[in-house]
Amino acid sequence: MPSDFLTRRNFLATGLAFAGLAAVPGKLLALTESGARNLVGSVVNDINKVIGSGKSESAMIRDFENIFVRYADVNIMARYALGVDARRASKAQLKAFSGAFQGYIARKYGKRFREFIGGSVEVKSARKIKAGYEIKSLAKLKGKAPFEVTFLVSDKSGxxxxxxxxxxxxxxxxxxxxxxxxILDRNKGDINKLTAELKRLS
Incomplete structure (x- = not known):
């Protein structure tokens, strides 16, 4: 896979991580096109403020984690990441895993942000879909060709x-x-060991 693609993937996976990954079963609420567009803009603006703050890497990562908590349904995201293994996890294990996963995402992708100072993501179009809205955006990074990013937005979590x-x-x-x-396979399906490893990983 080309290195440029991996770089793009790391950048946009950050946006994914801080925005929220999974929808929750339930009735669609009053999400509007304007609301979906505004959410994309809010996430991008918050991230841009952090990367332009001049703070240390560790301080920036703490800020990224705060953004993640603000915009993501962390518990649902963690359950999705565990897949079918979430069904056998206790409430205490799920809570511990969610906390570890939250920090893991912030460290893993937050360290990449310095490479994207001066970049931008511009919302181009919005389209209603069954689960909410599809927001198409154009990402522009220094020294890279622009590329399309599609966000799926829902309010099924409330x-x-x-x-x-x-x-x-x-x-x-x-x-x-x-x-x-x-990672779970590497730990032979032990969710407690997975959680412990996530706390060490960046």
Whole structure:
């Protein structure tokens, strides 16, 4: 896979991580096109403020985690990342995993942000879909050709959230689930060991 694509994937996976990855079963609430567009803009603006703040890397990562908590349905995202194994996890295990996963995402992708200072993501169009809205955007990074990013937005969790993102056809929600699954396999299916490893990983 080309290195440029991996760089793009890392950048946009950050947006995914901080915005929220999974929808929740339930009736669609009053999400509007304007609301979906505004959510995309809010996430991008908050991230841009952090990368332009001049703070240390560790301080920026803390800020990224706060953004993640603000915009993501962390518990639902963590359950999706665990896949079918979430069904056998206790409430205490799910809570611990969610906390570890939250920090893991902030560290993993937050460290990439310095590479994207001066970049931008511009919302281009919105389209109603069954689960909410599809927001198509154009990402522009310094020294890179612009590329399309598609955000899927829903309010099935009770608040407007991103629940998936596609970069040039790549489903990042499934990608993150695969990576977490590999870590779980490496720990022979032990959710407690998975949680402990996530706390150490960046």
């Amino acid at each position: 608040r407007d959230k991103f629940y998936n993102m596609f970069i040039e056809g790549v489903n990042l929600l499934l990608t993150e689930r695969t990576e977490i699954g590999a």
